[in-house]
Amino acid sequence: LTALAFLARPRAARIPLKGRHVFITGGSSGIGLAMATAAAREGARVSILARNAARLEEARGAIRAATGQDVGVHAADVRDADAVARALAEAGPVDVLVCNHGVFVPQELEKQEMQEVRWMVDINLMGTFHLVKAALPAMKERTKETRLPASIAIMSSQAGQVGVYGYTAYSASKFALRGLGEALQHEVIADNIHVSLIFPPDTETPGFTEENKRRPELTNIIAGSSGGMKADDVARKALDGIKSGKFIVPCNFEGAMLAVATAGLSPQSSPLTAFLEIIGAGLMRFAAICFQFNWFTTIENWYAKNKKHA
Numbered sequence: 003l004t005a006l007a008f009l010a011r012p013r014a015a016r017i018p019l020k021g022r023h024v025f026i027t028g029g030s031s032g033i034g035l036a037m038a039t040a041a042a043r044e045g046a047r048v049s050i051l052a053r054n055a056a057r058l059e060e061a062r063g064a065i066r067a068a069t070g071q072d073v074g075v076h077a078a079d080v081r082d083a084d085a086v087a088r089a090l091a092e093a094g095p096v097d098v099l100v101c102n103h104g105v106f107v108p109q110e111l112e113k114q115e116m117q118e119v120r121w122m123v124d125i126n127l128m129g130t131f132h133l134v135k136a137a138l139p140a141m142k143e144r145t146k147e148t149r150l151p152a153s154i155a156i157m158s159s160q161a162g163q164v165g166v167y168g169y170t171a172y173s174a175s176k177f178a179l180r181g182l183g184e185a186l187q188h189e190v191i192a193d194n195i196h197v198s199l200i201f202p203p204d205t206e207t208p209g210f211t212e213e214n215k216r217r218p219e220l221t222n223i224i225a226g227s228s229g230g231m232k233a234d235d236v237a238r239k240a241l242d243g244i245k246s247g248k249f250i251v252p253c254n255f256e257g258a259m260l261a262v263a264t265a266g267l268s269p270q271s272s273p274l275t276a277f278l279e280i281i282g283a284g285l286m287r288f289a290a291i292c293f294q295f296n297w298f299t300t301i302e303n304w305y306a307k308n309k310k311h312a
């Protein structure tokens with residue numbers, strides 16, 4: 003532990019929210035709305051971005067009712083780099099950028115239209131590139147001025163830690179965010195900016211309700227291996243992770259196991275978590291093999307029962 007206290011990088015940081023500018027994409031619904039509300043309650047200046055202006059105004063009203071705070075709203079599509087840049091210029095320098103926007107339509111790749119695959123990758127992955135590119139220059143200036151650490155938080159998913167049946171496009175877009183985040187952390191640490199990747203399980207949100215109308219049965223069963231959560235609880239975990247400058251932010255117990263199983267070469271600021279990762283590595287690999295045994299057995303049985311698909 004003493005050795006790890008010396009080795010763990012980047013060094014742990016405390017990133018306050020009070021009085022700081024928190025910019026949240028997808029802030030009009032679900033997890034993003036819950037994060038915006040919680041951040042406003044903590045005294046942050048909050049801006050939210052999404053496409054639908056009416057839903058943004060509704061969210062603004064809901065946040066005002068819940069916290070007494072007014073939030074800035076920006077109607078833009080994250081696929082439109084110019085619109086994203088305009089929104090960020092309008093909002094002013096950001097201290098905590100939360101790239102939470104996301105779309106998810108599960109389907110077997112063979113059945114899914116390429117147009118839908120591209121749509122998920124464009125929004126979930128390319129949209130995040132647009133945001134980081136647009137926000138970073140002013141963020142860097144700001145950390146120099148305030149001498150406080152800043153944060154770029156990216157909403158992945160447990161489907162961004164393990165591939166799941168029905169999620170070829172979605173999992174690909176969410177795994178990609180981890181690569182983006184790891185490389186980006188190297189590039190921004192000198193400016194005292196900390197990257198956080200958040201990995202929620204199934205979460206009760208308007209988006210999840212929509213998803214459930216089309217979810218293949220096997221996707222449901224496999225995703226059910228991790229306990230579902232409420233948006234407010236995911237928001238709490240996410241903000242706590244951001245505030246302590248954690249790189250990997252799991253949200254539930256299964257998420258903590260997944261984090262150890264997939265620790266890989268990710269940065270780790272906490273000597274204690276690093277210790278648990280080292281001790282847990284073999285055990286969690288064994289657990290992973292057991293989970294995959296279970297999933298493949300379920301898939302085999304399902305296909306045997308539904309012969310037309312086999």
Ligand SMILES: NC(=O)C1=CN([C@@H]2O[C@H](COP(=O)(O)OP(=O)(O)OC[C@H]3O[C@@H](n4cnc5c(N)ncnc54)[C@H](OP(=O)(O)O)[C@@H]3O)[C@@H](O)[C@H]2O)C=CC1
Nearest residue numbers: 028030031032033052053054079080104159204205207209
């Ligand atoms: N709910 C779940 O089970 C889980 C969700 N996640 C991730 O959490 C994030 C939030 O999910 P959730 O709260 O369920 O989603 P919701 O569908 O409830 O909300 C999505 C938000 O993103 C916005 N958005 C979608 N597309 C765009 C776009 N092209 N440009 C700008 N904004 C956009 C939506 O507004 P508008 O449509 O007006 O643009 C809305 O505000 C996503 O990244 C998702 O992948 C991760 C794990 C589990």
Ligand SMILES: CCCCCCCCCCCCCCCC(=O)[C@@H](N)CO
Nearest residue numbers: 106159160161204225228259263289290
């Ligand atoms: C070694 C230990 C293993 C621990 C258990 C692993 C459990 C993995 C379950 C994967 C769940 C994926 C949910 C995706 C939710 C999501 O993103 C969609 N609802 C779309 O938003």
